[in-house]
Amino acid sequence: MSKITSLADLKKRREELKSGLDIRIKAIDPENVVQVKVAMATCGIASGAKTVMEFFLEQLERRNIAAVITQTGCMGYCYAEPTIEVKLPGQDPVVFGFVDLKRADQIIEKYIKTGELVDGIIPVNYQTIDLKE
């Protein structure tokens, strides 16, 4: 990985990464595939997030669904762990709570395959700042 030696360098890197064109890192355009984020803070892992993440990694491949599965930090919904966020191409992300393997299977079969929502959605109830200068 090349070093960032100036602010202009960093800005260039940001733009590359933002548009998802950095093909060295991602061979596929993440905007056109299903994106699954699993909340993997200590508490998430303690309530089974690791098993859920492994399930998605294994099952999405087995069921031939093009997807990017990543881990992320705490989403703040401790009462509903494990929590995951699923973003279908061209749609707003949806957060699901209490995701055990049964619900994970439902999410793949119903939401990811057909766009049909399943129980356990956690509505977003906050705003996040945008750091744009």
Added chain:
Amino acid sequence: MSKYSMHLLVCGGTGCHASESDAIVCNLRDELEAKGLMDSVQVIMTGCFGFCEKGPIVKVMPDNTFYVQVKPEDAQTIVEEHVIKGRKVTRLLYKDPVSKESISDSKQMGFFKKQLRIVLRNCGFINPENIDEYIARDGYQALGKVLTTMTPEEVIKEVKDSGQRGRGGAGFSTGLKWELARKNKSDEKYVVCNADEGDPGAFMDRSVLEGDPHSVLEAMAICGFSIGASNGLIYIRAEYPLAITRLKIAINQARENGLLGNNIFGTGFNFDIKLRYGAGAFVCGEETALIHSMEGLRGEPTVKPPFPAESGYLNKPTNVNNVETFAAIPAIILKGAKWFSSIGTEKSKGTKVFALAGKINNVGLIEVPMGTTLREVIFEIGGGIRNGKKFKGIQTGGPSGGCLSEKHLDTPIDFDNLIAAGSIMGSGAMIVLDEDDCMVSMAKFFLEFTVEESCGKCAPCRIGNKRLHELLGQICDGKGTLEDLDRLKNMSLVIKDTSLCGLGQTSPNPVLSMMDNYYDEYVAHITDKKCPAGQCKNLMEYVVNAENCVGCTACARVCPVNAISGVRKEVHLIDSSICIKCGACIEKCKFDAIFIR
């Protein structure tokens, strides 16, 4: 893809569930079935919307219509009017409390602006183990801006003007702290990040380090540039293995990318960060104790002055800030002091992360602007009290804080208001208590923690807290006197006044605030020998109700200490002097013949 063209989202959170959201789902499905719409409209039960005060909630997608206080019988109207005819049901829409106008699109509702994520901006959004995702979210732009376009004095002024106060608990101005560290000349200075999160119930620092470690690294480098330091240290407790792993990954990635190390951005500025592990002592959250612990000495506080800004780690000028304080810095630099200071109250700017725990429905991590009321936090965002019980109090600031009662619910939360109410902001732990919690046992519980964690260096904290704990124990056992209450109060005040560091200066806070707000409960333990919440075992008595007892002997057989006597088919008797109040007999009795007096 989905054949559904419309979704009806019904809140299935505990609050809405209690007000019949199940029946709403059933009725909506029945209506849709009757109209033959089951294939195009889907009814979904969701988690809590965090708007429990106006529940039950039904949200219609894709048009974002937000119906509040819906009753099961409204299902028909929603289906006939909204689903079939496309007309919104005005009487069920949320009305703006100020303008009284109905709001048809939930995106316009002020409620969803109650939580504002600045510190948690990347938590649960980016992959914390991939620096690229942080960079894509404007990561390290603030460091770049600072190094290439600002002088250290300008950075300090910006932080000072933002009005940010330290999130570790004491609420000292961050900018002022940096300024003091800058003024002291030395060949080497240190930037220290205090990640020794020790309050029971607090986990915001861990979440930030696990979810967005780079924001802290970036801020530490900015601080280093401002005060003239090239070394950063993160003091983190060894009980946080995942946070440590992710920090290590983040530090390595930042080094590989040239964002830590020598000649950052080609400006000649050098800065690197190392980790130091703590063994999880509460007192090491105090900055002088923390510094001694990093030096390999005993984790004991020393008298200030000298402040760490003059003589800290290895006797060099040192600036110590908390994780949450650092995490907000990149946002302050990029969006400006003016923006940050526009959020919050007059003397407490920006947002605060709170960890909600205890008897609350939505246990979790939230971030709200300073000035949000406790009522909004507990009953809206937090979803209210678990199992429909009654709210009794909220302990803010962990064992160093106080317990606030119902009369404080509408107090806007900020540093000064919490102190005026007899508590502190602390790190932001909030433990919610309900009607089943005994305020004497609670004070005793927090004192137990302080007694454990006192380092023992100064007498008021070492001996005083122990005595407080003993007195509270006596009251719980029904052996207290009314004079003990005066003794508790006087001793608390002396401990606060004479202790060496923040630990002892705050440890009597739970006792003082609970005695203040729940005085009657303390008196009841002493004069009536009763625990109103039914928690203090030594004040309870298990008694047989002679009318219900059929003499089946089930209780006598299950009693582990043989405290129950009686002949078959005759009324049994419990010997209180032997009974250990384990409750096994009550569980076993099929005739409701045993009760607690």
